[in-house]
Amino acid sequence: MPAGSGTVRPVPELPEVETIRAQLQPRLEGRSITEAGSHPSAKFTPAVEAVGCDVTGVRRRGKYLIVDLDDSSEAGCELVIHLGMTGRLAVEPYVDLSHPHLRAWWRLDDDDALTLHDIRRFGRVHVVPAGRHETIATLHRLGPEPFSDQFTGESLWRALRASRRCIKTQLLSQRPVAGVGNIYADEALWLAGVNPAVRHLSKPRAGRLAEAIRTALASGLRHGGTTLRDYAALDGASGRNQHHLHCYGRAGEPCERCGTELRRKVVDARGTTWCPVCQRR
DNA sequence: GGCTGGCCCTGTACGC
């Protein structure tokens, strides 16, 4: 086994972020932010613009958490949080300012605090006027939500046709569809029988892949997300979807469909598991 | 404007 390969750290993808969002909403909605602080790194703004604002809602767009704020302006503003690979949010009464992984925190008017811990510092925090995402390039160009009417086999086929990059790279770019990361890309491609390195799909196959993306994400949502190491929901509970994965992280094991040994290779600098028979090019 | 590759970042596993 190569060094480090036994340490799998999945990032929070759509199901994980949605699980956190659902738990965060009742804890934050209606509260006011009274104080903010952050790690001294320039990457972690304390988002002091949020101080004095009321939380009016908590939404998700792709892998981004968006906390809607009423700042007395007509449009309001948004606290936008991306958890990166190892980001973890919590609402807790005590903020340990000496914790080495504490990146940002916001004190609420009930004396609890929303905290962001992030081991690898890949997370991001922004405050922007409501709906103005031009300064957050990936969010600005995000594809349709996978469970929306805008995401169809046709829309996926068109998006994939517009680029010459391989399918997996395109899925990870967030442009054909929002919220798919490495885990669910591998799962969806396996479900659809699509090789991660192909560059174009026929319309029928794009339709099957769109359905497979929804199936893989729905499984993650149903099981509270996937926990292989770092991810935990707001209440600290682990997800259960790791027990329902067909492909991701199973290189060397037999394919559930055909029994062929699943293989692993690097696509777009991401570890990729696939079945050489079911997902033949 | 699209694509590619390098970089960020830290915990962990492994070899020596």
Place this chain on the structure above:
DNA sequence: TGCGTACAGGGCCAGC
């Protein structure tokens, strides 16, 4: 036991 190295990977950015 301790040190050095490889690896994990989402998003950003420079260069082409």
